[in-house]
Amino acid sequence: MNTYDVIIIGAGSIGVPTALSLSKKKLKVLVIDSQHSPGQVNNKKAIGGIRATHSDYGKIKVSQKSIEIFSTWKEKYGDDIGWIANGYSFPAYNKEDANKLKELMKIQHSFGLNIDWISPEEYEKKVPGIRTKDLQGSTFSPDDGSASPLLAINALYFESLKLGAEYKFNESVNDLYLENDRISKVVTNKGNYRSKYVINAAGNNAKQVGKLVGIDLPVKPDSHEGAITEPVERFFGPMVVDMRPTEGSANYYFYQNNEGQVIFCITPAPPIIGTDSDSTSVFLPQVAKRMIELYPRLANLKVRRTWRGQYPMSPDGFPIVGKSKRVNNLINAVGMCGQGFMLGPGLGELLANIVTEELSNEDKKALKSFDPYRSFSNIEQFK
Amino acid sequence: MVSNRIKEHPILPIEKKKNIFFYWNGKRLTAKKDEVISSALFANSIKIFGHHHKDDKAQGIFCANGQCAKCTVIADGVPVKSCMTTVKQGMKIESVEGLPKLPETDEHQISNIEEVAYDVLIIGGGPAGLSAAIQLGKLNISILIVDDKSELGGKLVLQTHKFFGSVEDSYAGTRGNDIGKMLSHEVKENDKITVWTNSIALYVYKDRKVGILQADIYKLVKPKVILNAAGAREKFLRFKGNSLAGIYGAGAFQTLVNRDLVRPTKRLFIVGGGNVGLIAGYHALQAGIKVVGLVEALPKCGGYKVHADKLARLGVPIYTSHTVLKANGEESVESVTISKIDANFQPISGTEKTFACDTLLIAVGLESVSEFTDEAEKAGITVYAAGDAKEIAEASSAMFNGKIAGQMVAKEINNDVTDIPQSWYDKAEILKKEPGKTFEYNFPKQEKGVFPVIHCLQEIPCNPCSSICPTNSINMIGDPIMDLPVYEGKCVGCGKCVVICPGLAITLVDFRNDDNYPTITIPYEVKNHTVNIGDKLICVDIDGKYLATLKVEEVIDTKNNKKTQLIKLKSPKNIAKKIVSFRVQDKEVTQPLEMDTPEIDDDEMICLCEKVTAKEIKKLIRQGITDMNQIKAITRAGMGPCGAKSCDNLIKQLFRQEGVSLENVEKNTRRPLFVEVPLGKFADGGKK
Numbered sequence A: 001m002n003t004y005d006v007i008i009i010g011a012g013s014i015g016v017p018t019a020l021s022l023s024k025k026k027l028k029v030l031v032i033d034s035q036h037s038p039g040q041v042n043n044k045k046a047i048g049g050i051r052a053t054h055s056d057y058g059k060i061k062v063s064q065k066s067i068e069i070f071s072t073w074k075e076k077y078g079d080d081i082g083w084i085a086n087g088y089s090f091p092a093y094n095k096e097d098a099n100k101l102k103e104l105m106k107i108q109h110s111f112g113l114n115i116d117w118i119s120p121e122e123y124e125k126k127v128p129g130i131r132t133k134d135l136q137g138s139t140f141s142p143d144d145g146s147a148s149p150l151l152a153i154n155a156l157y158f159e160s161l162k163l164g165a166e167y168k169f170n171e172s173v174n175d176l177y178l179e180n181d182r183i184s185k186v187v188t189n190k191g192n193y194r195s196k197y198v199i200n201a202a203g204n205n206a207k208q209v210g211k212l213v214g215i216d217l218p219v220k221p222d223s224h225e226g227a228i229t230e231p232v233e234r235f236f237g238p239m240v241v242d243m244r245p246t247e248g249s250a251n252y253y254f255y256q257n258n259e260g261q262v263i264f265c266i267t268p269a270p271p272i273i274g275t276d277s278d279s280t281s282v283f284l285p286q287v288a289k290r291m292i293e294l295y296p297r298l299a300n301l302k303v304r305r306t307w308r309g310q311y312p313m314s315p316d317g318f319p320i321v322g323k324s325k326r327v328n329n330l331i332n333a334v335g336m337c338g339q340g341f342m343l344g345p346g347l348g349e350l351l352a353n354i355v356t357e358e359l360s361n362e363d364k365k366a367l368k369s370f371d372p373y374r375s376f377s378n379i380e381q382f383k
Numbered sequence B: 001m002v003s004n005r006i007k008e009h010p011i012l013p014i015e016k017k018k019n020i021f022f023y024w025n026g027k028r029l030t031a032k033k034d035e036v037i038s039s040a041l042f043a044n045s046i047k048i049f050g051h052h053h054k055d056d057k058a059q060g061i062f063c064a065n066g067q068c069a070k071c072t073v074i075a076d077g078v079p080v081k082s083c084m085t086t087v088k089q090g091m092k093i094e095s096v097e098g099l100p101k102l103p104e105t106d107e108h109q110i111s112n113i114e115e116v117a118y119d120v121l122i123i124g125g126g127p128a129g130l131s132a133a134i135q136l137g138k139l140n141i142s143i144l145i146v147d148d149k150s151e152l153g154g155k156l157v158l159q160t161h162k163f164f165g166s167v168e169d170s171y172a173g174t175r176g177n178d179i180g181k182m183l184s185h186e187v188k189e190n191d192k193i194t195v196w197t198n199s200i201a202l203y204v205y206k207d208r209k210v211g212i213l214q215a216d217i218y219k220l221v222k223p224k225v226i227l228n229a230a231g232a233r234e235k236f237l238r239f240k241g242n243s244l245a246g247i248y249g250a251g252a253f254q255t256l257v258n259r260d261l262v263r264p265t266k267r268l269f270i271v272g273g274g275n276v277g278l279i280a281g282y283h284a285l286q287a288g289i290k291v292v293g294l295v296e297a298l299p300k301c302g303g304y305k306v307h308a309d310k311l312a313r314l315g316v317p318i319y320t321s322h323t324v325l326k327a328n329g330e331e332s333v334e335s336v337t338i339s340k341i342d343a344n345f346q347p348i349s350g351t352e353k354t355f356a357c358d359t360l361l362i363a364v365g366l367e368s369v370s371e372f373t374d375e376a377e378k379a380g381i382t383v384y385a386a387g388d389a390k391e392i393a394e395a396s397s398a399m400f401n402g403k404i405a406g407q408m409v410a411k412e413i414n415n416d417v418t419d420i421p422q423s424w425y426d427k428a429e430i431l432k433k434e435p436g437k438t439f440e441y442n443f444p445k446q447e448k449g450v451f452p453v454i455h456c457l458q459e460i461p462c463n464p465c466s467s468i469c470p471t472n473s474i475n476m477i478g479d480p481i482m483d484l485p486v487y488e489g490k491c492v493g494c495g496k497c498v499v500i501c502p503g504l505a506i507t508l509v510d511f512r513n514d515d516n517y518p519t520i521t522i523p524y525e526v527k528n529h530t531v532n533i534g535d536k537l538i539c540v541d542i543d544g545k546y547l548a549t550l551k552v553e554e555v556i557d558t559k560n561n562k563k564t565q566l567i568k569l570k571s572p573k574n575i576a577k578k579i580v581s582f583r584v585q586d587k588e589v590t591q592p593l594e595m596d597t598p599e600i601d602d603d604e605m606i607c608l609c610e611k612v613t614a615k616e617i618k619k620l621i622r623q624g625i626t627d628m629n630q631i632k633a634i635t636r637a638g639m640g641p642c643g644a645k646s647c648d649n650l651i652k653q654l655f656r657q658e659g660v661s662l663e664n665v666e667k668n669t670r671r672p673l674f675v676e677v678p679l680g681k682f683a684d685g686g687k688k
Helices: A013-025 A057-077 A095-110 A120-126 A147-163 A202-210 A283-294 A297-299 A340-355 A361-367 B036-043 B129-135 B152-160 B176-189 B250-259 B276-285 B303-315 B370-381 B394-411 B422-431 B464-468 B495-502 B614-622 B630-635 B648-659 B679-683
Strands: A003-011 A029-032 A116-118 A139-141 A166-168 A173-179 A182-189 A194-201 A221-231 A239-242 A249-256 A261-268 A302-313 A320-323 A330-333 B019-025 B028-030 B072-075 B078-081 B093-097 B114-123 B143-146 B195-197 B199-205 B208-215 B216-229 B232-234 B247-249 B267-271 B290-296 B318-320 B323-330 B336-340 B353-356 B361-362 B366-368 B382-383 B450-454 B475-476 B485-487 B506-509 B520-522 B537-542 B545-554 B563-570 B606-607
Touching: A003 A013, A013 A029, A013 A147, A013 A340, A057 A147, A057 A340, A057 A361, A057 B216, A095 A116, A095 A139, A095 B250, A120 B382, A120 B495, A147 A340, A166 B614, A173 B072, A182 A261, A194 A340, A202 A330, A202 B143, A221 A283, A249 A283, A261 A283, A261 B422, A283 A297, A283 A302, A283 B028, A283 B679, A297 B199, A297 B276, A297 B679, A302 B679, A320 A340, A330 A340, A330 B199, A340 A361, A340 B545, B019 B036, B028 B093, B036 B114, B072 B485, B072 B495, B093 B353, B114 B394, B129 B143, B129 B152, B152 B176, B152 B199, B152 B250, B176 B250, B199 B370, B216 B370, B216 B394, B247 B250, B250 B361, B267 B276, B276 B290, B276 B303, B276 B475, B290 B323, B290 B353, B303 B318, B361 B394, B370 B382, B382 B394, B382 B520, B464 B475, B495 B506, B495 B520, B606 B614, B606 B648, B614 B630, B614 B648, B630 B648
Parallel strands: A003 A029, A003 A194, A029 A166, A194 A330, B019 B093, B114 B143, B114 B216, B143 B195, B216 B382, B247 B361, B267 B290, B267 B361, B290 B318
Antiparallel strands: A116 A139, A173 A182, A182 A194, A221 A261, A221 A302, A239 A249, A249 A261, A320 A330, B019 B028, B072 B078, B072 B093, B199 B208, B208 B216, B232 B366, B323 B336, B336 B353, B450 B506, B475 B485, B506 B520, B520 B563, B537 B545, B545 B563
């Protein structure tokens, strides 16, 4: 039987960067995925936004690391992953939202994040033609950005291959054998493998993987649809997040990527639980009405493709990352709540440090945000 | 600027249309009212519509069907597909140089999207969809038929030739465009059938609703049953220089020539000897276009022999066992280099020939538009397919299996409907048959009186000659549709068989006036190359080989003959039965260039939308990648506006060429939308 230092279940947004980080540390890594190639479930459905401007220490730190990796990838490794530092913006169309965002900015500043409040006039310069009626101003965080999930995951994948990581595609984990509170054997439909550590990075299937060793992981995937347009000359700068809930949907967001295409996505309300990934007729009219109302200029932009994917949700909107107390060599990295792509590279480093027991104090502090044994009562407001 | 409008056509009526003006990059030009921008540009000799943002290479027409975005132009500030957008008086049209600019606008309409329910939704108003609708229209159910063109009829509208098949089942002997008119008239007359033209089905969603852009207004249709009659798309071909402007399929060509009556080329070269390529060549000659040649990779054309013969006789060389090596030119095609190939389809060095041409027509096969069927199945809606969307075959077959599909759908909705007789299925099998065996000539022995000579030597599903003979003297040897017709009996010299034969493969030989110089009657449909009494014609045999130069005695052009002229000549007795037709195209036209063309470093393009080369994809396949979605992720091949409609096949070919079995290849995931649609359309249901 083949023996590895670490077996990662899932070659997605978390699994691939983690394999790279572990390989860099010269560990022998095997990644198992039921799909045909990396990132084929939810990674490729991500719209590609990457921000550090979250509301908690853990996500901020991890995302800062991710941004460092994404933004320097091309100069370090040569391949273009579509990174652009286009920034994020949360425009506020009522006083309440403006206040909430300004309050949050205080926390964000305390973590040293580069984010400012800009006036409606300044905002219109960044997003020319956006509706200014009732606009109170907007946050703007210029260090945030975006990259292509498709290019990024493949770049990371090929780099990890170079460093010796192994991948088994079209292979699904059917069982995890326990011996003395440790996973002694990973059983797939094609073979058996042993490793010192097992990382559950199974995204949508995280809960099912936990079940194999009797752990109940509170991860529930819910569905979101997204779309991409034709490319046009750059006409606006940052990611625009309209956080106002309305009937049938919560927030929605869009940005113009490195190719000049606008990518957008909406959060259905109430959430649509399940992993069905076939498109529905609801999405386009729902999101188009909101986008055109906010930004009429988008009316002439042609929609090219739409898709549906999942946010593997945790009860409070924060990821669940850390060692299992019951199964000694199992590390869970699950419940990314739709932010797996932006958290992935940073989290990969963190997970590698868990495995090699090289956690810094900052790492330990960050992991507290993701503690699998927290109460899940403090709901994330700015997802 | 020279006008490329077709002013006379042997078959198609030339309607008088109002002239309007528009501007192209600031220059004032003339268009016809209600025509699409791309045709207006072609009429004004403009074939390059912009330059691609990735490689700055020229962009022009490609699908002429709204499926890709190669023909994008800026019309009054907005980037639009020129093949689907009507030119307006005073419109300011500009080429797209790099990425287009999105115009600023404040205007917007927001309203709810209308939802409508029908018993049956038929996607596609071509031969199959219309035949199904007619069959269904006999029941008391609600039927919606949607078609993306302004006129019903699908590809029938573009067919100027007489149809094959059987007279009683598929209008054999009638021209395709006339059949289209008959079927669409019948559909429009039926008040149980709702017709949406200019309407594109975008997707069959999981929640059992079909998104349709009806004349620019987005609607959701809830059908009980769907019939996919969306037809087929053309396959593309990989060769050096294949992304030059001036390379496109037969669909685009026929749209420009036969629908919009615009001559998009002066010198055409055709790749592919199936019926589509052969017929396109014939249509080109009818439109006054020079056809320089046709290549076919196989040792024999795959299309009907009568089609190939027709083309060869008019003076178009057909190069079998040849392939196109490269298209040459700066921005647009200026010449094409072909070469002989060996038994393994590899080019044989030293056999290259280069021909001057300005357009390369690619007709290398069709592929079913099966998306709607797959989507409906996923959504759990009962779905049938008919015509090319089910299986690639002739339109005559599409009409018949459309009728069967219509009956199947009827049965689905109302169980009392009569069962489909076995004989229908049997007939459907015959009508879709590929050409069968080719036989030797069987010339009539007689040398007196009048009789037909049948130059139809290949088994094809076709029988009008036997149906029309007033003395029942032409009969099929065995199968009444598929087998060869044989003359035996009493000919009265009426010439009806000569007129009706879709292959123009029957001549009359008449010894009644002269025992040594019989009069022969030849059918002729290319009368833009005028033939007058007294003209000397280069008469040829079935293969286009020279027999004699003979003087025209009579030209018969009556209304009854439905645009087929009958040319009468006096011929020496020894060759009278062998003469099939006469050459109209000068040999000069088809001569190869004497100079060598420069070697081009252009790689074969696989994805024309995102400009991905064969080299890039081969590299990934050699790395062991077997997931087409991963190839897409890395290279963007398939991520462009057409949605992998052209490159999908080419990538599969590359896998096979690299020795990877397609069984081990993960297919490309297809997603909405079928074509690109402006975001604003989804926000506005069109209600005030």
